[in-house]
Amino acid sequence: xxxDDRVAAVRAMFDELERPESALTFSVLDNEVTWDxxxxxxxxxxxxxxxxxxxxxxxxxxxxxxETIEGFFVEEPRYCASGNQVVTWWVSRLTGKGSGVPxxxxxASIFTFLGDRIVHVAIYxxxxxxxxDIGIEPAP
Amino acid sequence: xxxxxxxxxxxxxxxxxxxxxxxxxxxxGAPELRRVHLGHDEVRAFWRSWLAxxxxxxxxxxPHFRAHGNQVVTWWRQRDVGKGSGVGxxxxxAWLWTFQNGRxxxxxxxxxxxxxxxxxxxxxEG
Numbered sequence: 099x100x101x102d103d104r105v106a107a108v109r110a111m112f113d114e115l116e117r118p119e120s121a122l123t124f125s126v127l128d129n130e131v132t133w134d135x136x137x138x139x140x141x142x143x144x145x146x147x148x149x150x151x152x153x154x155x156x157x158x159x160x161x162x163x164x165e166t167i168e169g170f171f172v173e174e175p176r177y178c179a180s181g182n183q184v185v186t187w188w189v190s191r192l193t194g195k196g197s198g199v200p201x202x203x204x205x206a207s208i209f210t211f212l213g214d215r216i217v218h219v220a221i222y223x224x225x226x227x228x229x230x231d232i233g234i235e236p237a238p
Numbered sequence: 239x240x241x242x243x244x245x246x247x248x249x250x251x252x253x254x255x256x257x258x259x260x261x262x263x264x265x266x267g268a269p270e271l272r273r274v275h276l277g278h279d280e281v282r283a284f285w286r287s288w289l290a291x292x293x294x295x296x297x298x299x300x301p302h303f304r305a306h307g308n309q310v311v312t313w314w315r316q317r318d319v320g321k322g323s324g325v326g327x328x329x330x331x332a333w334l335w336t337f338q339n340g341r342x343x344x345x346x347x348x349x350x351x352x353x354x355x356x357x358x359x360x361x362x363e364g
Contacts, residue, residue: 101359130274132260134343146258148276180307181359183336208308210336210344212357218260218336218344231338233307 099214101179107216108184108209112175118157124150128215135160135221165193168200178237182211185232187225208232240301240312248285252278256341263347294319298328302351304360308337311358313351334358 099107107126114120133147133156143159161167173189187206194201206228210218222228229236239251261275261284268291275284289295300314313332319325332354336344348354355362 104359130260130262130264132258132276132344134258134338136258148260179359181309182357183307183309183359208338211359212262212334212346217262217346220338220343231308 099211101181101184103214104182104184104209104211105177105179107211107214108186109175109177112186115170118154124153126214126216127153127219128212128217131216131219133219133221137221137223137227139223163195165195165198167192172202176237178234180232180234183232184209184211185228185234187228187237244297248282254342255281255345256338256343259342260344262345265347265349265353267349291321292318293321293324304355306358306360309358310335310337311351311354311360313354 111120111123111126114123127150130149131153133153135143135147135156136145138144138160140160140163143156143163147153147156168191170190171188172191175186175188178185185206185208190203190205192201192203193199204224206222206225208220208222208228208231209216220231222231226236239254242248242250255278258277259281261281263284264272264274266272268288271284271287275281296317297314298317301312302314304311311332311334313330315328315330317326317328320327330350332348332351334346334348334354334357335342346357348357352362
């Protein structure tokens with residue numbers, strides 16, 4: 099799998115984001131994937147999840163935290179490959195449950211592949227943090 | 239971590255390994271250890287099982303290190319002497335370490351440098 103293939107796989111998953119049981123997504127995520135959402139501010143989803151069922155639990159908890167999701171991507175995700183990793187970054191607009199407060203949320207993820215499957219996902223609330231962690235210069 | 243392992247110590251190692259580390263040894267030869275171990279306790283259990291199989295472990299070449307972004311590939315050649323049998327085997331080993339916030343969040347074993355470089359998306363020369 100080339101760097102371009104990895105970017106294409108992550109992009110395809112993002113395209114499926116609104117399909118909770120996407121066969122494509124679960125074919126790209128390793129059965130033993132670690133999904134690290136500790137950086138999130140949402141209490142029930144701010145932890146580390148494991149495996150496909152863990153990913154499902156994450157999404158249930160995360161979606162539960164929001165009253166409305168005006169836009170998963172008010173700024174379209176962008177992608178950058180580095181070795182066996184892909185960093186993606188985007189901006190969402192969400193309204194918190196209870197508070198009713200709209201939030202413009204910057205977010206980023208680093209996807210780490212082994213072979214053709216993703217074994218580790220780390221979520222960030224800052225583009226700069228993700229780029230700093232992956233050890234490459236932030237994209238303009 | 240490598241130096242500490244050779245002294246059979248681990249305090250520093252567990253400061254470097256994230257509490258939620260994924261320790262992927264699915265490429266190991268031993269079927270009973272071929273899985274993903276999660277967190278410090280499972281990593282400790284893995285080492286107890288693995289070390290119990292060997293009378294002696296000796297690194298005979300390396301270790302070598304290659305950093306790339308937030309990852310490090312390590313590789314070496316070792317001679318292991320089986321407990322009980324006394325039979326010695328030589329084998330290559332490599333690990334791909336992925337860091338996040340200064341700590342290792344994912345570690346994957348490979349049977350050699352080439353496999354680890356390939357997994358890390360590095361060319362043969364790194």
